[in-house]
Amino acid sequence: MPRIVRIINARGEPQWGHLLANGMVSLLDGSMDAGFTPNRQMKGNPRFLAPVQPPAIICIGLNYRAHAAESGAKEPQFPVVFFKNPAAVVGPDEPIQLPTHLASSQVDYEGELALVIGKRCKNVSQQDALQYVLGYTIANDVSARDWQKQWGGSQWCRAKSFDTFCPVGPAVVTNEMRQFDPMNLKICTLVNGQVMQESTSADMIFSIPKIIAFLSGSTTLLPGTLILTGTPAGVGMGRNPPRWLQVGDVVEIEIEALGRLRNPVIAEPP
Numbered sequence: 001m002p003r004i005v006r007i008i009n010a011r012g013e014p015q016w017g018h019l020l021a022n023g024m025v026s027l028l029d030g031s032m033d034a035g036f037t038p039n040r041q042m043k044g045n046p047r048f049l050a051p052v053q054p055p056a057i058i059c060i061g062l063n064y065r066a067h068a069a070e071s072g073a074k075e076p077q078f079p080v081v082f083f084k085n086p087a088a089v090v091g092p093d094e095p096i097q098l099p100t101h102l103a104s105s106q107v108d109y110e111g112e113l114a115l116v117i118g119k120r121c122k123n124v125s126q127q128d129a130l131q132y133v134l135g136y137t138i139a140n141d142v143s144a145r146d147w148q149k150q151w152g153g154s155q156w157c158r159a160k161s162f163d164t165f166c167p168v169g170p171a172v173v174t175n176e177m178r179q180f181d182p183m184n185l186k187i188c189t190l191v192n193g194q195v196m197q198e199s200t201s202a203d204m205i206f207s208i209p210k211i212i213a214f215l216s217g218s219t220t221l222l223p224g225t226l227i228l229t230g231t232p233a234g235v236g237m238g239r240n241p242p243r244w245l246q247v248g249d250v251v252e253i254e255i256e257a258l259g260r261l262r263n264p265v266i267a268e269p270p
Contacts, residue, residue, distance in 0.1 A: 002135075002173075003018060003171035003172070003173050003174075003259075004016065004018065004028075004032075004036075004051055004135065004174060005017045005018070005025060005048055005051050005169075005170060005171045005172075006048070006049040006050065006051050006052075006053075006091070007042065007046040008046070008047045008049065009027065009042065010042070010043075010044075014049055015027055015028070016028040016030065016031070017042065017046070018036075018038075024046075025046045026040070027041070032052075032116070032223060033223050033224070048093070048169060049169075050090060050092075050167075050168045051137060051168065051169050051170065051172045052168055052172065052224060053086075053224065054116075054224050054226035055086065055223075055224055055225060056083065056221075056222065057083060057085070057227075058083060058225060058227050058228070059082050059084060059141060059228040060079050060206065060211055060227070060228065060229055060230045061082060061156065062075070062076055062080050062205075062230065063080070063205050063206055063211075063229060063231075064199065064203045064204060064205065064230050064232045066203060066232060067230070067232055067233045067235065067238075068205070070233045070234075070238035071237075071238065075205055079206045079211055079214050082155075082156040082160065083157050084160050084161050084166050088160075088162065088163060088164065088165040088166040089167075090164045090167050091168065091169050092170045092261055092262060092263070093264070094164065094167065094263060095265065096142055096165070096167065096263050096266070097162070097163060097164045097266055097268040097269070098245065098246075098247065098267050099162050099268050101268060102147070102162070104144035104145075104147055105146065105244065106237070106242070106244050107144050108235050108236040108237050109140060109142060109189055109197075109235065109236060109245060110140060111189035112138070112139045112140070112141050112231050113182065113187060113201050113229050114137050114138065114139035114168065114227060114228045115133050115134075115135070115136050115137075115226075115227050116134045116136070116137065116172050116224065116225070116226055117132055117134065117212075117222070117223060118132060118134030118135070119131075120222060121221050122216050122221070124213055125213060126207075126210055127209070129208070129209035129212035129213055129216075130175065130208070130212075132212060132221070133212070134172065134174060136173050136258060137168055137170075137171065137172045137173065137258060138169065138170075138253050138255050138259065138260075138261040139166060139167065139168045139226070139261075140261065140263065141165075141166070141228050142160070142164070142165040142167070143156075143159050143160050143165070144160075144162060144165075145237050145242075145244075146159075163268075167261055167263045168226065168261070169261050170259050170260070170261060171259060173257060173258050179257070180257040182208055183202060183207055184200060184201060185200060185256045185258070186198075186200050186255070187199050187201060187232055187253070187254070187255050188253070188255075189234065189251065189253050189254075190251070190252045190253075191243070191245070191249055191250070191251055193250075196234045196235075196236070197231070197232045197234035198232070199233065203232060204229065204230060205230075246265065247266055247267050248265065249264070250262065250264050251263050251265065
């Protein structure tokens, strides 16, 4: 099952690679658009970057039944769509920065299954939708709830687009082998080793084919587009008392077949 990653090579430059079972990386030439050709195996311990540089990040809100319930919201009739700034993307082990300039004291985690569009598409049917998926990865839809609920002008994008608010990785597990069902994957989020979210993608209200068909309706999705498919119950906002992220926390998200995404939490540098 090919696992596409981005790493810093020996020249200090970003390069694509294939994550091997032993943790080593086989370097690749090419791109997600044009395809890849093998180069050579990298020596030493690689530094991993986010495995995508998306032209757009499209997110689905309230897409897990239990999360909609804990949010006090009715299950939506159509997918709830919002966007994140592509500059919010960071990779494995890169820190989540709690905003201090536009300050927030209510920063929350949201472990999510994400997918990467592999081919330009528009008006895709549900039956054909998975043919346009390059692969799947793990994402954290970090959210400043005070900006989302109070100060965002009724829009979510401000609350979810601060720098570092979209950790992604460690790899894009490609769709070629079809050795797992993306609609039945275990998802677990831990903060400082404590399980906060534990569910499966089977709790989604809108399936991945439905999401792709809806988002591509009268709308072109570009190759590399990152789609976050929603978060399960257990977010910090839904707890009593709420559990907001603090400096020194470590957030880990595990998704079956995709691996583990780890990010420490720091304050935004001055």
